[in-house]
Amino acid sequence: MTTQLTAETLSRAIGRLAPHLESVAAELNQADARIGDGDLGITMTKGARELRAVAGELPDDLGAALMTCARAFTKGGGSSYGTLLATGLMTAAKACRGKSTVDWTAVSGLLDAAVVAMADRGGASLGDKTVLDTIDATARALVDLDDPAAMTEAALAATEDTLDRFRDRPNRVGRARMFAEKSIGLHDPGMLAFREILCGLR
Amino acid sequence: MTTQLTAETLSRAIGRLAPHLESVAAELNQADARIGDGDLGITMTKGARELRAVAGELPDDLGAALMTCARAFTKGGGSSYGTLLATGLMTAAKACRGKSTVDWTAVSGLLDAAVVAMADRGGASLGDKTVLDTIDATARALVDLDDPAAMTEAALAATEDTLDRFRDRPNRVGRARMFAEKSIGLHDPGMLAFREILCGLR
Amino acid sequence: MKKILNDPYRYVDEMLAGLTAAHPQYYVLVGDDRRVVARADGPVDGKVGLVSGGGSGHLPIFTGYIGPGLLDACAIGDVFASPSVDQVADAMRAADGGAGVLSVYGNYGGDVMNFDMAAEMLEFEDIDTATVLLRDDVASAAPEEAERRRGVAGMVYAFKIAGAAADTRADLAEVTRLAQKAADACRSVGAALTPCVVPQAGVPTFEIGDDEMEMGMGIHGEPGMWRGALRTADEIANEMVDRLLDDKPVEAGAPVSPLVNSLGATPPEELYILYRVVANRLEEAGAEIVMPLVGRYATSMEMTGVSLTFCHLDEELAPLLQAPAACAFWRV
Amino acid sequence: MKKILNDPYRYVDEMLAGLTAAHPQYYVLVGDDRRVVARADGPVDGKVGLVSGGGSGHLPIFTGYIGPGLLDACAIGDVFASPSVDQVADAMRAADGGAGVLSVYGNYGGDVMNFDMAAEMLEFEDIDTATVLLRDDVASAAPEEAERRRGVAGMVYAFKIAGAAADTRADLAEVTRLAQKAADACRSVGAALTPCVVPQAGVPTFEIGDDEMEMGMGIHGEPGMWRGALRTADEIANEMVDRLLDDKPVEAGAPVSPLVNSLGATPPEELYILYRVVANRLEEAGAEIVMPLVGRYATSMEMTGVSLTFCHLDEELAPLLQAPAACAFWRV
């Protein structure tokens, strides 16, 4: 169990992730339609397609590989979620530049840094009921973990827990802010999409 | 019964005509609405108002007096009917220029000339189911008559007869041409308005 | 079809008050009943005066096209109703710079009578007049009856070309010849998707199903050639091009200016989608596309729909179309 | 709300193809996925490049305003959707004439993220960038939260003034200062009467009763301040003027440019009826009216409704607003 995160790991993860994201696109569109513009599934499908296209030829440098993945989400669509994911991935890319392997225990810190960059990019704070809250909870849950399978389960548990905690609060940023009242009782679509990413990594 | 047509006759006729036209405006609007734009009553009301305004100060010259009446129908509105009436009145005005009296027997000829001018102005022919057909029939009916009361009754009889003869034919000019099929079975609004003019002169 | 207005009977007067207040450099209200708009810097001495007019509700037609290189005055009726004879005569007087007055307007019965009668009045005042009627709507009568056709967006070309001709200080006969040539060069066809509301009437000008369109409908709701399910942009554009080219084919290499016009509510986005096809088809037909126009040039208030006009040019007309001109709605 | 289109997913691409084909003297398509439009004669060497962009469906905003004295490039998203980071970065590259790039656009969350991220990419390429956000919609947040306000038709003034400033060859800091000053000078409020249809969605953006209007509604259907029975033109104009002057009063004698803007279907006739009141009220308030604009400057396709913008000018901004500029939709 002393594997490490490499470009090869990323490439294999994409192989599982892409088909899963495509299979849940309709659900994500629906969730986004309730309090947004209903395109979140499209965003994830487009991202998945771009990821597939690069999965086979990721550079060995983990930073460069992560940057390639980030670019998959800045092409094609201009959705908030895609840009935020790209922001998070680029932050990780910068941290990993020049390394071909990274310890699994570093993942928690990478997620922390991503949350900071994404908050900066989108102007949201923790507690605003966005994808940030699930990533932050995941970062907490992964501290010191070094087994990828166990990490995925821990991340999912933290994410489910966050979804539940936030369901009855209002959305405070993005398109959903317009429907703050309506959003009470509904899951944030971006949080749901993050859960599906984790499911896809399983 | 050897009276003649004078400016004074016109002035008194306006006194009877104007209120009558105003009283039938709604009916004429309705008739026009069926196969046109529903403004014929408005046109007649506006004309009546302008006529009232000039009735008291008609010049003695019959030509000038008729020209003043014609102008009452070129002001304010731009409806076809107003312009056609003005065209007919102006034709009569030209024929009467310089005279302060005209024999009643001349009226038939004045109407004939008016029909020619109006046909020229509007491009319609006799038989197209327009006001021209009633004026022409009236001109026929008035040949050699010289008693104004008898003339009005003869004109009305000719007009009623023309209305009946044309009812089941299609309109061939003006706005109503668009609704040629629909116009079968309906009286032409301009013919109806001519009947009301005659009624008002009674 | 909701409208923002006050008293429907004051619609046109308030509109003209706002129009002339917003653009005093172009427009000035003249005439007793404030239904005549003239060029702010007119009449232009020694230039043939250009007059148009008709019912309101078609901006920029007619009044909008007053300005240097365009019209000198317009007589403005109520919405979809002819201006009065006196108003037309006032417009002609306002346009007269001593070289005579040419009236350029659409072939609608009421307008023709009133312009003709006003012209007779002007002749009494020793002002020379001439008339050019637009009959560009191919849907409004068969080719054999082309004289009965109504005038629609082709007016824009006639105004522009007549305006440029008058600016050269050509005499009334020559300006009339060129305006007539421009009018004869235009073919148009429209399609309506939704009606509009005449303020004083308060009800839609016609009824049409939620998924229907009518090809060939006139700008006041005059019946067209077919009504049926809404087609795609490419189908609509192709049918319109076919109808126009059938009526007047393009000569190989000849310059043609196409106008893809919104009847009001249809947004420019859709006009550009149509324009792709129009441009391709014209090129296929061997035309040289000159000064394409895409936008709202002749409308019926909030009607949804489009019209397509081809103006078939030559060495004489093309430079006149491209000569400088300015009004609040269009600059060349 | 019937639309003339082909494949809804090709709506924007076909629109851009038609736009650039119709006006090649102004616009050229660049970039990998043909979602960037740049000035046909650009980039202009040594001039600050001006970039804008955002979701489609607002013509002439954004793309229409590319031209001399105006913008240099735009990145165009799907209808009401942000362009991608890569598209924005491509627009910035296309606009760069070596003096840096200023982005001027409306304050919408997705756009802000994507422009910011693209700007970071450009910094890597040693291109200086700056940003000015429009936040002119007074209905979108209270004065205390003015930072959260959305950008609407005030963009037109910011584009124009920034364009004129860039034309003087001022440097990036100075063009940014003037563009920011123009943005800060604008206040807008809109009212919607009917919704529009986003092609890919196929349904109206909101529902509203046949006799209702909504004051303060945003251009994508964002909720406004009140919904109620349709008011008269004068009532609507007066309320809008009140709201704008409450937010930013006119200084006596100060130049103000008003923009009475149609959201799409509302015809110019109605805009002029509104303009009467706007002009009277501004004059009463002591303003000097400069270059009033009335027309379709910032729309939401076939939406019925209007917006009113006041741009509060001074000796520095007024000449920039009135400096020459040209695009297919507007000439100054």
Ligand SMILES: Nc1ncnc2c1ncn2[C@@H]1O[C@H](COP(=O)(O)OP(=O)(O)O)[C@@H](O)[C@H]1O
């Ligand atoms: N400014 C923001 N900061 C953080 N998260 C955001 C922000 N805006 C949107 N999100 C997240 O993205 C999700 C919506 O994504 P997406 O559908 O792409 O938005 P849009 O269609 O409005 O561009 C939200 O549910 C939320 O989790």
Ligand SMILES: Nc1ncnc2c1ncn2[C@@H]1O[C@H](COP(=O)(O)OP(=O)(O)O)[C@@H](O)[C@H]1O
């Ligand atoms: N060209 C014409 N020639 C003769 N009569 C006409 C002509 N056009 C209209 N009319 C007559 O005028 C009547 C309609 O008048 P009016 O309502 O004023 O028309 P519009 O409202 O279309 O201007 C018709 O019923 C017909 O009798």
Ligand SMILES: [Mg+2]
């Ligand atoms: Mg979304």
Ligand SMILES: [Mg+2]
């Ligand atoms: Mg979106």
Ligand SMILES: [Mg+2]
């Ligand atoms: Mg009528």
Ligand SMILES: [Mg+2]
């Ligand atoms: Mg009428």
